[in-house]
Structure formats: C-alpha cells, structure tokens
Amino acid sequence: MGGNIVPGEKTGEGETMRQVVLHPGEDGYWVAECPSLLGCISQGKTKQEAVTNIKEAIEGYIVSLEEDGLPVPEEHFEALVVAI
Template sequence: MKLKVVLEPSEEGGYTVYVPALPGCISEGETKEEALKNIREAIELYLEPLEDDRLEHPYAEVAEIAL
C-alpha cells in the first residue's frame, strides 16, 4: 500500500508529518528520516483495527484501486 504523507518543518525544530488520507494520523521527528519512520509506525497502528475487523469477517477481501 502506498500513501502520500506531508512533511513540514516544525517551528520548534524537527518535522511534523501527517497522512491526508488517514484523518488524525500524525507524527513527528527530529529529522526527516525519524519523522518518516515514526509515521510508518503511526500508519500501522492506525490501520490495525481494520485488520482486526477483517479477521472477524473471514470472507471479506481487501482490494487496492488506483484513482
């Protein structure tokens, strides 16, 4: 899965990063690399309940579409 993220310099230093497609999915880091690492973890945690829902519905499928 590919998601676009927005990486912005913070006024206090470091970077804030968020995922427009996942409301409320935001993280930060001292460097760009750290911020991107942290947002990957935040995305995994954000999507975890979706995986749990899929386990409750064993016939459900996940599909990827291009827009």
Template sequence: MRQVIVYRDEDGYWIVECPSLKGCLSQGKTKHETLSNIKEAIAGYIAASRRLTLDYIHLCNFLCTCAKYHI
C-alpha cells in the first residue's frame, strides 16, 4: 500500500501524486476516477521498474561472463 497526496488544481481537476515513486502521478475529473487512475499508474510503474531491474541484472551477468572469458 502506497501513500498518495490528492488535491484539486486551479481548473477543478483532481491531481494525485505518489511521493515514494518519483514522477508517478495522475489526474481525473472526479476523486474516484483519480484514485482509480493512480492505482493503475502505480502498478505500471512497479512493473516497468521490475523489467528494468531484470534487464540490468541480465546485462551485468553478460558483462561478467565476457570479462571472465576475455571476450
């Protein structure tokens, strides 16, 4: 469970930010829509982070193998 900050902007839209995930924010016309949107944004952020972490691990393993065999 992540904490979020919800507020209204000057145009009346609801804005929601997840401070623990840099750059993860969303908006909506209603508070309910906005909270639904941020749940989706958080899930996407975490999924993308996991993919990037796995890609980084595979790259490190590849580079270690190359260094081991002087490729």
C-alpha cells in the first residue's frame, strides 16, 4: 500500500484506517487498543493474534454504533514517543 493514508480515510479496498496501540499485558498476552473508539480493547497470545482480534472488535464496535443510530467517532488520535 503506497502513498499517504489519512486516518479514518477509506483505502482502495473499502477499508477504513484506525490507529491501534499494542503493548504487552501483565498476563503475557498482547493488548491491542483502538484509542478513537473508547473502550475498544482486545488481546492475543501473539502480536498478530492481537491485531486480528482488534480488527474484529473494531468492526463489531462500528456495526453496533450504526445499528443503534449513533455516530461513529472519527479517527483523531496522535501518538508520540517521549524520551525521559
């Protein structure tokens, strides 16, 4: 996939880009969170499994909002890495 992708923008395949944050959980699993969708969190034994699971969670979250007639939040999250 080339070029710049704007968060929340549809890609050529009809997919919407969402930022996901991965971090190791205390139980040895990987935790995946989608900051633009409050409370949308999943996990997996591996990073790839966590990514697969959060994609499914994001899809379900958006479907639920749409079924309830609620607006789908736009992607707006920016991540920074800060040296301390």
